[in-house]
Amino acid sequence: MPGCHVTDQQMRLFMTLRQTHSVPVAAAKAGLSTATGYRLQSDPTLPSHKKPARSRRRPDPLADIFEAEVVPLLQSSPGLRPVAVWEELLRRHSDLGSGVRRTLERRIRSWRAEYGPEQEVMFRQVHVPGKMGLSDFTDMAKLGVTVAGQPLDHRLYHFRLAYSGFEHAHVVLGGESYVALAEGLQNALWSLGGAPEEHRTDSLSAAFKNLERSAEADLTDRVDALCRHYGMTPSRNTKGMAHENGAIEGPHGHLKRAVDDALIMRGSRDFEDLEAYRRFIDEIVGRINARNAKRIDVERASLSPLPARRTTDHEEIIVRVTSSGGFLLKKVFYTVPSRLIGHQLRVRLYDDRLELFLGSTLLSELPRGRAAPGGSHGHVVNYHHVIHSLRRKPMALMGLVYRDQLFPRQAFRDMFAVLLEQTSDREACRTMVDLLALAHDRNCEADLAAQIEEDLRQNRLPDTSALRTLFAPRPDSLPAVEVRLASLSSYDRLLGNDTAAQEVAA
Incomplete structure (x- = not known):
């Protein structure tokens, strides 16, 4: 049409x-005049190819600077950022x-594409x-998760199948360790219902930190034995080469972003x-697996069957209960009932708990504690274990290490x-x-804390006598017990000594 430029699409259609x-019919159907049709037939070059190259419309501000000053900087320091050059x-x-x-940034990008150093290639x-x-x-510290108002210092153990993308995540309270790896891996395999041929980890440098060479070798052997139990071949990527674990390093970021989004939608962390x-x-992990359900079903059919049982996912340590009413394990002091003083206990150490055995008898379960980052000892203390002794020696509370x-x-x-502040130390x-003993005797810890x-709000000191009365058992809550005494003759009948029984026997 007059005044309109011919496009490449019209040219191809014509x-x-x-x-x-x-020519007239083809030109009409392509929206061209007959004269334009004959002209295009004589010169089949696309219109876009006939346009001259666009020239610079203003002077180049870097004409005297780029080659003389910028290029030497880029050649001497290949990693230099454009903003630093600017x-x-x-x-x-x-x-x-x-x-x-x-x-400048575009010019540097173009120069590096043409003359820059070779970059590392990732092979799919x-x-x-x-x-x-x-x-x-x-590490999940940046997400700011809290439990009961207290910051939760934790990591996620993350397992993934390379083919289908099946994922499993397990909350780990401590650092990287064999216990965390064994528990998380076995949970993943049993939820999946099978085991792959090969199991790959990183170099486990965080788990080996501060370990002696013999302990490192022992940990390596335990990880290898864990893999053999499930028929998997263990492998590790080279230390410092995270891209060798690329099938899980990338999903780390996706999982953390998904958790962060879910926390935002939840409205509270x-x-x-x-x-x-x-x-x-x-x-969250379940929703991710639901999106890959078809591929997971395909891969599940190719997995090896699981063994008849799980293998150990804990450390077993023998400790002795000291006269302090507890034992020290991995720089953490744990209290136990004082009747165990002098006994040896077999402790099963998990990532988040301890199971205490006396011989083969399970006594109790304790939450696992961890030493402070500065190296000072930690304490896991239950006042129920020591209150009977504190009653006799209340001044021991003043300088108690784990007060x-x-x-x-x-x-x-x-x-x-x-x-x-307001009374004497004694x-x-x-x-x-007295307050701790009241909480122990009457099982009223939460209600007593509220009182x-x-x-504290009323700026008054506690009245222990009034509190004992407040938390004393109510008389109407006690069951009425009626005792009926049996007659003494019933005992004679029970023993077969009554007269009627003797007459029948005669």
Whole structure:
């Protein structure tokens, strides 16, 4: 049409129609005039190819600078950032305008594409169903998750199948260790229902940290034995080469972003307890696996069957209960009932708990504690274990090593601080021991803590006598027991000595 430019699409359409139609008909169907049709037939070059190259419309601000100053910088320091080059040019040439920065960045990018150093190439791999599973740990500190208002220092053990993308995540409270790896891996395999041919980890350098060479060898042997139990071939990528674990390093980021998005949608990053947070992680991983359900079903058919039972996913350590009413394990002191003083206990050490055995009898389960980052000892203390002795020696509370951990709730700690300020040390210790004993005897720890908080708000000291009365058992709550005494003759009949029985026998 007059005044309109011919496009490449019209040109191609015209040349296609020209094969079966005359020039006027083909030109009309392509939206061209007949004269334009004859002109295109004589010169079949596309219109876009006839346009001259666009020339620069303003002077090049880097014409005298780029080759003389920028290129030597890029050649001497290949990793130099464009912004650093720009700041150096501003220092040398203060007359450069702010609009030159983007021009410089594009020019550097083009120069590096043509003359820059060779970059590392990532080779995409063909993954076979049932061939490889990968394990790794990822830090979750940046997400700011809290449990009952307290920051949760944790990692995720992350397992993934390379072919189908099946994932499993397990919350780990401590650092990387064999216990965390064994528990997480076995949970993943049993939820999957099979085992791949090969299991790959990183170099486990975090788990080996601060271990002696013999301990490192022992840990390596245990990981290899774990893999053999499930018929998997263990392998490790080269230390510092995270790309060799690329099938799980990338999904780390995807999983953490998914968790972060879910936390934002939830509206809170605080959970009532650890189990609630673990259910939250399981739900997110479950949604990811649901998207890959078809590929997971395909790969599940290629997995090796699981053995008849799980293997050990804990460390077993023998400890002796000391006269302090507990034992020391991995720089953490744990209290136990004082009747165990002098006994040896067999401890099964898991990532989040301890199981205590006396011989083959399971006595109790304790939450696992960890030493402070600075190296000082940690304490896992239960006041129920020591309150009977504190009653006899209340002043021991004053300098007790684990005093802060002894108090079961913050209200008890705050009240003790107030007592130390307003009363003597002896009176403060005696009052606090009485409060702990009351919580122990009447099983009213939560209600007593609420009453202590009320006393703190009212700026008054606790009245232990009134509290004992408040938390005393109510008379109407005690069951009425009626005792009926049997007659003595019933005992004669029971023994067969009554007269009637003797007459029948005669």
